[in-house]
Amino acid sequence: MILENRVAIVTGAGSGIGRAGASIMAREGAHVVVADINVMNADETVREIVASGGSAEPLVLDVTDDRALEDGIAAIAARHGRIDILHNHAGAQVAGDLEQVAVAGFDKSWALNVRAHFMAARLVMPLMTRAGKGVILNTSSSSGVLYDREMIAYTTTKHAVIAMTRQMAGDYAKFGVRVNALCPGWVDTPFNEPFIAQMGGRDAIESYIADKVPLGRWADVSEIAEPILFLVSDRSSYMTGQILVVDGGETVV
Numbered sequence: 001m002i003l004e005n006r007v008a009i010v011t012g013a014g015s016g017i018g019r020a021g022a023s024i025m026a027r028e029g030a031h032v033v034v035a036d037i038n039v040m041n042a043d044e045t046v047r048e049i050v051a052s053g054g055s056a057e058p059l060v061l062d063v064t065d066d067r068a069l070e071d072g073i074a075a076i077a078a079r080h081g082r083i084d085i086l087h088n089h090a091g092a093q094v095a096g097d098l099e100q101v102a103v104a105g106f107d108k109s110w111a112l113n114v115r116a117h118f119m120a121a122r123l124v125m126p127l128m129t130r131a132g133k134g135v136i137l138n139t140s141s142s143s144g145v146l147y148d149r150e151m152i153a154y155t156t157t158k159h160a161v162i163a164m165t166r167q168m169a170g171d172y173a174k175f176g177v178r179v180n181a182l183c184p185g186w187v188d189t190p191f192n193e194p195f196i197a198q199m200g201g202r203d204a205i206e207s208y209i210a211d212k213v214p215l216g217r218w219a220d221v222s223e224i225a226e227p228i229l230f231l232v233s234d235r236s237s238y239m240t241g242q243i244l245v246v247d248g249g250e251t252v253v
């Protein structure tokens with residue numbers, strides 16, 4: 001097992017990609033802190049991990065609440081004495097172009113997609129620098145490297161995640177801390193439900209993806225979990241400040 005004795009915090013681990021990433025880390029021996037705003041989702045991920053023989057605990061919080069994040073991370077640090085991996089994954093998509101998007105939606109996107117990653121990283125960094133090692137993975141999106149039609153809040157924040165990742169990586173490499181970004185393409189999770197509704201239903205999105213993605217289909221969460229495992233483990237020990245795009249080829253056309 002390649003993550004034995006490591007403690008990992010995964011935000012947004014109650015569903016979708018975050019859950020798949022948390023599960024694969026646990027399968028590889030990590031103790032996983034399942035951080036999510038939704039108590040039922042968090043408990044279900046923990047239940048699934050424990051049922052498979054892994055180790056996990058829930059941390060129910062809103063990652064945009066600085067105080068909750070600070071208290072939660074402090075409690076994990078006190079209980080385990082270490083935090084080896086932080087996967088900042090919770091994020092949201094708020095649709096609209098410059099004039100359509102609600103200003104509150106832009107602010108929410110910034111708070112969740114960028115600022116919460118910044119805060120969580122800032123809170124774990126002293127433990128990682130003291131340990132002389134650690135891994136942070138920030139979830140961006142293919143929208144972090146592409147123009148995405150009428151999605152100004154989402155693309156702006158996801159581009160910012162990449163800039164922030166590179167800054168953290170450059171500043172903290174000398175302490176042995178690696179920071180990379182993950183850019184998934186279309187992954188079949190509840191995250192896309194608002195977009196599917198906007199598109200006009202499941203058939204419309206299926207033909208959209210078949211047309212837009214060279215591999216012609218959605219990713220399954222398991223196909224994103226493997227790159228997550230690669231990025232949070234020593235398998236990527238000489239990689240920092242990099243952006244891994246896992247998008248079925250969408251960004252090549």
Ligand SMILES: NC(=O)c1ccc[n+]([C@@H]2O[C@H](COP(=O)([O-])OP(=O)(O)OC[C@H]3O[C@@H](n4cnc5c(N)ncnc54)[C@H](O)[C@@H]3O)[C@@H](O)[C@H]2O)c1
Binds near residue numbers: 013139140
């Ligand atoms: N699914 C995709 O197609 C796709 C593609 C590219 C990038 N992403 C990125 O992946 C992340 C989420 O995707 P998913 O597919 O895993 O979504 P999901 O909807 O399946 O899960 C998101 C989880 O985040 C939790 N969450 C939401 N707000 C939170 C908050 N404030 N505090 C704590 N937890 C919170 C939710 O409760 C949920 O359990 C986002 O960052 C998104 O930008 C997803």
